Amino acid sequence: MNRIVEDLRADHRTDPDAVNLSSDTQTRPTGGMRQAIAQAVVGDEQTRSDPTTLALEERVADLLGHEAAIFLPSGTMCNEIAVRLHVGHAGDEVLAEASSHLINAEAGGPAVLSGAVLTPIQGERGVFTGDRLASMIRPPGNRYTPVTRLVSVEQTANAGGGRVWPLDAIREVAEIAREREIATHLDGARLLNASVAGGVEPRSYASLFDTAWIDFSKGLGAPVGAVLVGSASLIEQAWRYKQMWGGALRQSGMLAAAALYALDHHVERLSVDHANAKALAEGLAGIDGIDIDPAHAETNIVYFEVDDAPAFEAGLAAHGVLVGAKGRRRVRAVTHLDITADDIAAAIAAARKVMGERR
Numbered sequence: 001m002n003r004i005v006e007d008l009r010a011d012h013r014t015d016p017d018a019v020n021l022s023s024d025t026q027t028r029p030t031g032g033m034r035q036a037i038a039q040a041v042v043g044d045e046q047t048r049s050d051p052t053t054l055a056l057e058e059r060v061a062d063l064l065g066h067e068a069a070i071f072l073p074s075g076t077m078c079n080e081i082a083v084r085l086h087v088g089h090a091g092d093e094v095l096a097e098a099s100s101h102l103i104n105a106e107a108g109g110p111a112v113l114s115g116a117v118l119t120p121i122q123g124e125r126g127v128f129t130g131d132r133l134a135s136m137i138r139p140p141g142n143r144y145t146p147v148t149r150l151v152s153v154e155q156t157a158n159a160g161g162g163r164v165w166p167l168d169a170i171r172e173v174a175e176i177a178r179e180r181e182i183a184t185h186l187d188g189a190r191l192l193n194a195s196v197a198g199g200v201e202p203r204s205y206a207s208l209f210d211t212a213w214i215d216f217s218k219g220l221g222a223p224v225g226a227v228l229v230g231s232a233s234l235i236e237q238a239w240r241y242k243q244m245w246g247g248a249l250r251q252s253g254m255l256a257a258a259a260l261y262a263l264d265h266h267v268e269r270l271s272v273d274h275a276n277a278k279a280l281a282e283g284l285a286g287i288d289g290i291d292i293d294p295a296h297a298e299t300n301i302v303y304f305e306v307d308d309a310p311a312f313e314a315g316l317a318a319h320g321v322l323v324g325a326k327g328r329r330r331v332r333a334v335t336h337l338d339i340t341a342d343d344i345a346a347a348i349a350a351a352r353k354v355m356g357e358r359r
Helices: 003-012 029-038 051-064 075-087 108-113 129-135 167-179 191-197 202-206 232-244 253-265 270-285 307-318 340-355
Strands: 069-073 093-097 117-121 148-154 183-187 211-215 226-230 302-304 330-334
Touching: 003 029, 003 232, 003 302, 029 183, 029 253, 051 069, 051 211, 051 226, 051 253, 069 075, 069 232, 069 253, 075 108, 075 148, 075 183, 075 226, 075 232, 108 117, 117 253, 148 307, 167 202, 167 232, 191 202, 191 211, 191 270, 211 307, 226 232, 270 302, 270 330, 270 340, 307 340
Parallel strands: 093 117, 093 148, 148 183, 183 211
Antiparallel strands: 069 226, 211 226, 302 330
16 A cells, blocks of 8 residues: 555544544445446536436436536536626626625635625525515615625525525515516525425425526535536526536546436435434533534534634544534534434534543
8 A cells, every 4th residue: 555545544534433524525425326436328528428417417407497407516616607697797796695605615706707796695594584685685776886686595504504494485585586687596505405304395496596506515425516407598608607617527427427326315315414413413412511502403514612613623533523613612513424323422422521621
C-alpha cells in the first residue's frame, strides 16, 4: 500500500469505524449502487447519446412534475444556473431566506455569474411567510432600487434544522410571486426528505416553481449529481450554461446509474434517517450543558448548542464521532444511510462523556 493511501486511512475523516454525523454528503455508495455503476450503459452525454443519463432526466422531470430536466454535477450548479435563467440583467434581485444555502454557501456565485443582488428575507428557522415576501418585493418602476426577479425557497431548510416547508406556505409564496410576475425557484437539495416526512408527493412541491431540483449526493447516497427541472425552453437554455461553466460531461451514465439506483432503493428509507435524528435529539436533550428542542428534528438534521462548539466537536472526534461546529456555540449533526441506531446510541454516549469531561 502506498504512503498516500496509508495517510488517508489514518485520517479520521476516512475512518470507516467513525460515526460520521458531519453531513449526509459523507455517505459511501452501497454494494448494489456500485454494481449499478459498473453495469451502466453509457454514451457521450454532450451529444445526448448517454441513454442512462437521458433515462434519469426523464424520470426526475416526471417525479417533479416538469416538462424537462438536465443532469448536473452538483446542487450548487443547479442553483447557479437557475439564477442565471431567471435574472435578466446585472443588478436584478433574488430574494431568499437569510440562512439559505444560496446566500451563505455558494461563494457569492449569483453575484459573480449573474450579477444578481442577493437580498435576505428574515424567516423563522429557514421559513418565511407570504406576507413577509410581499413586503420585500420592490415596487415596479423605481429606478433607484433593484428589480426583484426571483424568489428562492429551500426545502428542507438546512440551517433551520432540516425544517419542512408546509405545502400551504409554499403555495402562498408561489401565488404571491406569480401575481407580481416574479419567477420562482426551489432549492430541493433535501426535497425528498420533506416528501417522506410529510407524506407529500415531490411534484406537489416542485410543480409550483418555475425551476426546481433534487440532489443525489446527500440522503440518497449517490457519490455525485443533481437534476434541475423546468420547461423545455428553460432547460435548453440551461444546457448553454452547463457547457459554459464546465458542467457538461461525457460518459455520465455511470453517475446517472447511481442516481437511478438511489431512486429505486433509498427514498422510502429516508424515514429511518428521520427516526435516527429524532432519537439523537431526544438523547442529547437529556445531557446537561446541551441546549436543544427535540421537536425541531423534523427530518435528518439536528442542531443544538453548547458553550464551546469547536471544543465539543474536537472532543467528540476523539471518541470517534464526527459532527460540525457551526459557529461559537452551534453544532450540526446529520443522519444518513451509513448511520444506524447503534451509531446514534454511541454518539449520545460520547456526547455525555465529553460534557462530563468538560465540567
